[in-house]
Amino acid sequence: MNDRYDVVGIGNALVDVLARVEDEFLAENGIEKGIMTLIDTARATELYGRMGPAIEISGGSGANTIAGLAMLGSRAAYVGKVKDDQLGAIFAHDIRALGATFETPMATGDHDFDTGRCMVLVSPDGERSMNTYLGVSEHLSPSDIDESMMERADWLYLEGYRFDGPDSVGAFARAVAACKRGGGRASVTLSDPFCVDRHRDAFRRMIRDDLDLLFANEHEVMSLYQTSSLEAALDACAKDVRLAAVTVGPKGAWVIEDGKRALVPTPPVQVVDATGAGDLFAAGFLHGLARGRAPKICARMGCVAAAEIISHIGARPEVDLKALMAKNGM
Amino acid sequence: MNDRYDVVGIGNALVDVLARVEDEFLAENGIEKGIMTLIDTARATELYGRMGPAIEISGGSGANTIAGLAMLGSRAAYVGKVKDDQLGAIFAHDIRALGATFETPMATGDHDFDTGRCMVLVSPDGERSMNTYLGVSEHLSPSDIDESMMERADWLYLEGYRFDGPDSVGAFARAVAACKRGGGRASVTLSDPFCVDRHRDAFRRMIRDDLDLLFANEHEVMSLYQTSSLEAALDACAKDVRLAAVTVGPKGAWVIEDGKRALVPTPPVQVVDATGAGDLFAAGFLHGLARGRAPKICARMGCVAAAEIISHIGARPEVDLKALMAKNGM
Numbered sequence: 001m002n003d004r005y006d007v008v009g010i011g012n013a014l015v016d017v018l019a020r021v022e023d024e025f026l027a028e029n030g031i032e033k034g035i036m037t038l039i040d041t042a043r044a045t046e047l048y049g050r051m052g053p054a055i056e057i058s059g060g061s062g063a064n065t066i067a068g069l070a071m072l073g074s075r076a077a078y079v080g081k082v083k084d085d086q087l088g089a090i091f092a093h094d095i096r097a098l099g100a101t102f103e104t105p106m107a108t109g110d111h112d113f114d115t116g117r118c119m120v121l122v123s124p125d126g127e128r129s130m131n132t133y134l135g136v137s138e139h140l141s142p143s144d145i146d147e148s149m150m151e152r153a154d155w156l157y158l159e160g161y162r163f164d165g166p167d168s169v170g171a172f173a174r175a176v177a178a179c180k181r182g183g184g185r186a187s188v189t190l191s192d193p194f195c196v197d198r199h200r201d202a203f204r205r206m207i208r209d210d211l212d213l214l215f216a217n218e219h220e221v222m223s224l225y226q227t228s229s230l231e232a233a234l235d236a237c238a239k240d241v242r243l244a245a246v247t248v249g250p251k252g253a254w255v256i257e258d259g260k261r262a263l264v265p266t267p268p269v270q271v272v273d274a275t276g277a278g279d280l281f282a283a284g285f286l287h288g289l290a291r292g293r294a295p296k297i298c299a300r301m302g303c304v305a306a307a308e309i310i311s312h313i314g315a316r317p318e319v320d321l322k323a324l325m326a327k328n329g330m
Numbered sequence: 331m332n333d334r335y336d337v338v339g340i341g342n343a344l345v346d347v348l349a350r351v352e353d354e355f356l357a358e359n360g361i362e363k364g365i366m367t368l369i370d371t372a373r374a375t376e377l378y379g380r381m382g383p384a385i386e387i388s389g390g391s392g393a394n395t396i397a398g399l400a401m402l403g404s405r406a407a408y409v410g411k412v413k414d415d416q417l418g419a420i421f422a423h424d425i426r427a428l429g430a431t432f433e434t435p436m437a438t439g440d441h442d443f444d445t446g447r448c449m450v451l452v453s454p455d456g457e458r459s460m461n462t463y464l465g466v467s468e469h470l471s472p473s474d475i476d477e478s479m480m481e482r483a484d485w486l487y488l489e490g491y492r493f494d495g496p497d498s499v500g501a502f503a504r505a506v507a508a509c510k511r512g513g514g515r516a517s518v519t520l521s522d523p524f525c526v527d528r529h530r531d532a533f534r535r536m537i538r539d540d541l542d543l544l545f546a547n548e549h550e551v552m553s554l555y556q557t558s559s560l561e562a563a564l565d566a567c568a569k570d571v572r573l574a575a576v577t578v579g580p581k582g583a584w585v586i587e588d589g590k591r592a593l594v595p596t597p598p599v600q601v602v603d604a605t606g607a608g609d610l611f612a613a614g615f616l617h618g619l620a621r622g623r624a625p626k627i628c629a630r631m632g633c634v635a636a637a638e639i640i641s642h643i644g645a646r647p648e649v650d651l652k653a654l655m656a657k658n659g660m
Contacts, residue, residue: 054424055385056385
C-alpha cells in the first residue's frame with residue numbers, strides 16, 4: 001500500500017471574508033490595491049466595521065493549493081494552525097471534506113489568538129486587495145511539524161507568506177530536512193512582492209540551497225532579484241533553481257527547466273475575482289508533476305485550474321476540477 | 331425628524347452554511363428535500379461531518395427580509411438572538427453593514443448555546459433542503475423585545491419559524507401589542523408547512539385576531555387550513571385576514587385584498603438556489619407598502635426581488651436592489 005503523499009503543503013490557515021467594494025473604498029481606507037497587507041486586531045476591527053456584508057469561505061494561499069490538489073485526485077495533506085473556535089472548525093471541515101489530510105493540532109481555548117482571517121476586497125475589475133489578520137496561524141512552530149508526514153511527501157509546498165512569524169523559519173527547515181530524508185523534493189511560492197521584500201535573503205538562500213521548484217509571479221520574481229526587468233529576473237532565476245514556473249497574468253506562465261525557458265499561454269477568461277489564481281496554478285502544476293507530466297504540460301494544467309478560480313468569487317474551486325482537466329485534454 | 335421604522339422584523343438569527351449536494355446525499359442521510367428540519371447538536375455535528383466544503387453567509391428567514399428592505403432603502407430593524415461568538419459577530423456585522431438597526435443583546439460567553447446555523451443543501455435543480463440547529467436563537471424571550479422600538483414600527487414582520495421556542499409566543503405577543511399601541515400594523519410569514527403543523531392553532535388565532543397581513547406559499551396556506559385545495563385555502567384566508575400574499579412558485583403570487591383576489595405573475599428566471607425566495611418576496615412587498623403602493627404593485631416588487639435571490643447561491647441579494655426595481659419600472 002502506498003502511504004506516501006503526492007504533496008504536503010504548509011501555510012497560513014485562514015478563513016476568507018469576501019466583500020465587493022468600489023475602488024473609492026480602497027482609497028478612503030488607505031488600502032493598497034492588489035496586494036496583501038498584514039494588519040493587527042485593531043485595524044481588523046476598524047476595517048471590518050466599515051466594509052459591507054461579506055461571505056466567509058475557507059482560504060489561505062497554501063490551503064487553496066492543497067484543496068485544488070485534493071479535488072484533482074492527488075494525495076494531499078496540509079499543515080497550518082487554527083484555534084478550536086468556530087472559524088477553525090469551518091477551516092478544518094472544508095479542507096478535510098475534499099479528502100485532504102489535516103492533522104495539525106488546533107490551539108485550544110486559552111490561546112491568546114483566534115483563527116486567522118483574510119479580508120478580501122474585490123474591486124469591480126476583479127482585482128483583489130487583501131488585509132490579513134494572521135491570528136494563531138502565525139504561531140505555527142517546529143513542534144507542529146510531523147516529521148513522519150514530511151518523510152512521506154513526494155513534494156513539499158511551502159507558502160512564502162508563512163515566513164512572517166517568529167518560529168516559521170525553524171518549522172520550514174525541519175519540514176524540508178525531513179522531506180529530503182524521505183526522498184522527496186521541496187518547492188516554495190513567493191506569495192507576494194512585499195513578502196519577498198520582508199524576507200529576501202532567506203528566500204534566496206533557500207531557493208539556491210534547498211529547493212527543487214520555485215513558484216512566483218512576475219512581480220515577485222523581479223522583487224526577489226531586485227530588478228525592473230522580467231528578462232533579467234528570469235535569467236537570474238534560471239541560475240538559482242532547476243525548475244521554476246513564473247506566472248505572467250493573462251499571458252500565461254514561463255516555465256524554466258535546466259536553464260531553458262518557454263512561455264505557456266493561458267485560456268482566455270473573464271476575471272470576476274482574481275483571488276486564488278496563483279494558488280490554483282500551483283495546484284494544477286503540482287498535480288501534473290505528481291502524474292509524471294512534463295513541466296510544460298504541468299504549466300498548462302496550472303493555467304486551466306487558475307482560469308476556473310478567477311471566473312467566480314472565492315479561492316476554492318466551484319466545479320469538478322478532474323472533469324475540467326479531462327475536458328481540456330489533460 | 332422621523333424616528334419611525336418602516337418595518338421591524340423578528341426571527342431566528344442564523345448563519346447559513348451552504349453546500350451543493352447531489353440528490354443521493356439527501357436520500358442517504360434521510361433528509362427531506364425542499365423543507366426545513368430542526369436538528370440537535372449531535373445531528374448537526376454528524377451531518378456537517380458528512381457534507382462537502384461549504385460557504386458561510388448570514389441568513390435567517392426574517393433577517394433576509396430585513397436585509398432586503400434595508401438594501402431597498404426602507405428604514406428597517408431586526409430583532410433576533412445571537413451569541414457573542416465568531417458567527418454571532420458575522421451575523422451582526424452583515425445586517426448592520428446594510429444599514430439595518432440590530433440591537434438585540436447578544437448572549438454572552440457562558441450561555442449554553444452558540445449562535446444558530448442552518449445547513450442549506452442545494453440540489454442540482456436549485457431546490458434547497460435546510461437542516462437548522464437553532465442554538466441561542468431559540469431563546470429569544472419577551473425581555474429581548476424593546477417596546478419603544480416596536481411602538482415606532484409602521485409594520486411588524488414576524489417569522490413563523492420563531493414560534494418554535496419556549497418564550498417565543500410571549501415575545502411575539504409583547505411585540506404585537508406595543509406595535510399596535512404605536513399605531514403600527516402586524517404581519518406574519520408562515521415559513522414552512524411543517525412549521526404550520528407544529529403551531530396551527532396559534533397561527534390561526536393570531537391571523538384572525540391580531541394580524542393585518544399574511545405571507546405564505548401555497549403549501550403553507552393549504553397546511554394552515556388543512557385542505558388539499560389551493561382554492562379552498564385562499565377562500566378561507568380571505569375570510570380571516572384583510573390582506574394576504576400567497577406565492578405560487580414560478581406562477582407568481584396571489585394577492586388577497588378585502589376578500590378579492592388576483593394573480594400577479596413573476597418574471598421568468600433560471601433557478602440556481604431557491605433559498606430566500608419567500609424572504610425576498612416579503613421584502614419587496616413590504617417595501618412597496620412602506621412607499622404607499624397598491625398591493626398588486628407590491629406583489630410585483632416582491633416577485634422581482636425573489637427572482638434576483640434565486641438566480642444565485644445564498645439568500646442575501648448580490649445586486650443593487652434599488653437599481654433593479656428602477657430597471658423594472660418600480
